[in-house]
Amino acid sequence: MTNGRVNPAQELAHQGITGLGNVYYNFLEHSLVEEAVKRGEGRLGKGGAFLVSTGQFTGRSPKDKHVVRTPSVENTIWWDNNAAMPPEGFDQLHADMLAHMQGRDYFVQDLYAGADPVHRLDVRVVTELAWHGLFIRHLLRRPERTELDQFVPEWTIINCPSFKADPARHGCRSETVIAFHFDKKLILIANTAYAGENKKSVFTLLNYILPEKGVMPMHCSANHAIGNPVDTAVFFGLSGTGKTTLSAAPDRILIGDDEHGWSDRGSFNFEGGCYAKTINLDPEAEPEIYATTHHFSTVVENMVYDPETLELDFADDSLTANTRCAYPLDFISNASNTGLGGHPKNIIMLTCDAFGVLPPISRLTPAQAMYHFLSGFTAKVAGTERGVTEPQPTFSTCFGAPFMPRRPEVYGKLLQAKIAKHGANCWLVNTGWTGGAYGTGKRMPIKATRALLSAALDGSLAAVEFRRDPNFGFDVPVAVPGVDTGLLDPRNTWADKAAYDAQAKKLVEMFSKNFEQYVPFIDEDVKAAAIG
Numbered sequence: 001m002t003n004g005r006v007n008p009a010q011e012l013a014h015q016g017i018t019g020l021g022n023v024y025y026n027f028l029e030h031s032l033v034e035e036a037v038k039r040g041e042g043r044l045g046k047g048g049a050f051l052v053s054t055g056q057f058t059g060r061s062p063k064d065k066h067v068v069r070t071p072s073v074e075n076t077i078w079w080d081n082n083a084a085m086p087p088e089g090f091d092q093l094h095a096d097m098l099a100h101m102q103g104r105d106y107f108v109q110d111l112y113a114g115a116d117p118v119h120r121l122d123v124r125v126v127t128e129l130a131w132h133g134l135f136i137r138h139l140l141r142r143p144e145r146t147e148l149d150q151f152v153p154e155w156t157i158i159n160c161p162s163f164k165a166d167p168a169r170h171g172c173r174s175e176t177v178i179a180f181h182f183d184k185k186l187i188l189i190a191n192t193a194y195a196g197e198n199k200k201s202v203f204t205l206l207n208y209i210l211p212e213k214g215v216m217p218m219h220c221s222a223n224h225a226i227g228n229p230v231d232t233a234v235f236f237g238l239s240g241t242g243k244t245t246l247s248a249a250p251d252r253i254l255i256g257d258d259e260h261g262w263s264d265r266g267s268f269n270f271e272g273g274c275y276a277k278t279i280n281l282d283p284e285a286e287p288e289i290y291a292t293t294h295h296f297s298t299v300v301e302n303m304v305y306d307p308e309t310l311e312l313d314f315a316d317d318s319l320t321a322n323t324r325c326a327y328p329l330d331f332i333s334n335a336s337n338t339g340l341g342g343h344p345k346n347i348i349m350l351t352c353d354a355f356g357v358l359p360p361i362s363r364l365t366p367a368q369a370m371y372h373f374l375s376g377f378t379a380k381v382a383g384t385e386r387g388v389t390e391p392q393p394t395f396s397t398c399f400g401a402p403f404m405p406r407r408p409e410v411y412g413k414l415l416q417a418k419i420a421k422h423g424a425n426c427w428l429v430n431t432g433w434t435g436g437a438y439g440t441g442k443r444m445p446i447k448a449t450r451a452l453l454s455a456a457l458d459g460s461l462a463a464v465e466f467r468r469d470p471n472f473g474f475d476v477p478v479a480v481p482g483v484d485t486g487l488l489d490p491r492n493t494w495a496d497k498a499a500y501d502a503q504a505k506k507l508v509e510m511f512s513k514n515f516e517q518y519v520p521f522i523d524e525d526v527k528a529a530a531i532g
């Protein structure tokens with residue numbers, strides 16, 4: 001049986017998917033919520049938010065992500081970073097999943113990935129869980145109802161949490177799998193209900209497709225000045241570094257919180273919604289995001305709540321520290337309704353330095369920006385990946401290694417050319433620790449980070465005095481109006497200066513060792529910007 005709106009010529013049967021139970025095509029939010037509640041997938045919270053827990057998997061499973069090794073991608077995939085799957089394994093997985101799906105109900109959402117019509121991808125997401133349909137509908141871009149009559153899905157994702165893969169039979173690592181087949185334009189996801197896999201799969205896809213079109217895909221949030229999209233800023237950062245929090249600045253227009261492209265036409269959001277962390281969410285520091293947790297149809301994932309009063313406990317991390325809410329951009333009052341921005345005028349690279357060594361803000365030359373982009377130094381924060389329970393220093397190239405199917409220098413060269421062409425200002429911002437490393441120091445106050453970013457974006461920061469950092473070679477402001485001067489030089493924030501110097505030296509060595517892998521691929525000026 002078929003429900004909902006779809007072009008009959010595009011029903012699943014035409015993709016070889018038959019024998020299912022009910023199929024719900026392009027249901028609107030209220031119907032998806034109704035189905036999800038009816039099926040007992042979760043329950044309604046205050047304001048009609050949909051409260052759900054994802055079971056065993058509450059973060060991504062990066063080690064279970066596979067790319068099918070076919071001749072067409074043999075020379076373009078970065079195999080050291082992407083686990084291969086043999087084509088036969090994928091075909092078996094596909095057949096076994098379809099057999100498993102027989103007689104079960106599915107939800108189909110036909111959506112756009114990419115706010116720029118020239119570069120967008122038409123994606124069909126087939127989910128076993130009604131709330132996954134709701135999640136991805138919030139996160140991607142929703143076609144007009146009439147556009148659905150012409151919608152032709154180019155890529156298809158099938159997400160089946162109740163299916164367990166068999167490593168011997170399917171050529172994967174565990175029962176959990178996220179498998180990409182670039183020739184078949186098909187992604188199969190099994191044995192995980194963490195909703196983030198859906199959106200990050202689309203991101204991975206675009207990271208593969210767009211560089212060939214000269215478009216730089218970026219793991220970044222973006223915002224622009226009110227009334228002036230030409231004044232666009234992007235904020236690169238691995239999970240937990242502050243992309244979502246810092247892009248939702250009350251004095252700017254939010255373009256998007258996680259994934260954007262930079263083409264000859266400017267910047268554009270890949271998505272149409274946000275996926276914010278809710279752990280310790282402070283209604284005063286982040287009022288707009290807080291409000292979405294009490295809004296009809298927002299997906300509230302893995303938060304603990306009082307079963308009687310439905311009061312959410314923002315401090316409770318007993319299910320995971322990676323508690324989340326997912327909502328469409330129009331739940332945020334100062335969000336862009338086009339998803340489009342100009343050529344980034346300011347590029348912020350967010351790092352969550354668990355060593356407490358990097359300054360809260362530093363100005364980078366284009367060569368230094370390239371050095372830090374390829375290095376991608378930060379910390380993995382608790383919860384977003386399986387097995388990470390406290391901040392874990394890492395070099396995640398392009399500030400998003402788990403999502404990069406191509407070699408880092410492909411992205412590096414694209415970004416370098418665009419920075420040079422458009423003369424973007426580049427900054428490195430530490431949202432991690434100050435006053436000592438994780439364990440002794442504390443997390444950088446959001447207020448200070450916001451004030452420094454405002455000064456960078458409104459141009460006032462460029463006018464202050466800078467010092468050259470002896471360890472890293474970049475320029476650091478000496479004093480900034482509205483910010484505690486004591487914070488600006490991290491060495492001052494440590495009680496034990498010798499300990500700071502030792503930690504800084506260690507970090508410089510880590511950078512230098514990590515960077516060796518990029519030396520054969522980079523220009524002389526980036527080599528000159530290398531530290532250590």
Ligand SMILES: Nc1ncnc2c1ncn2[C@@H]1O[C@H](COP(=O)(O)OP(=O)(O)O)[C@@H](O)[C@H]1O
Pocket residue numbers: 237238239240241242243244245246257276277278279280281430431432443444445446447449
């Ligand atoms: N100085 C800071 N800047 C940004 N975020 C901070 C800061 N200090 C603490 N945080 C917290 O860190 C988390 C950043 O998460 P988020 O913005 O969702 O990151 P991302 O979108 O990059 O994954 C939020 O929970 C935020 O409240």
Ligand SMILES: C=C(OP(=O)(O)O)C(=O)O
Pocket residue numbers: 059060196197200237238239240243244258275384
């Ligand atoms: C959704 C995720 O990304 P981010 O934390 O960057 O929002 C994730 O890493 O699973």
Ligand SMILES: [Mn+2]
Pocket residue numbers: 240243244257258275276277
């Ligand atoms: Mn985010």
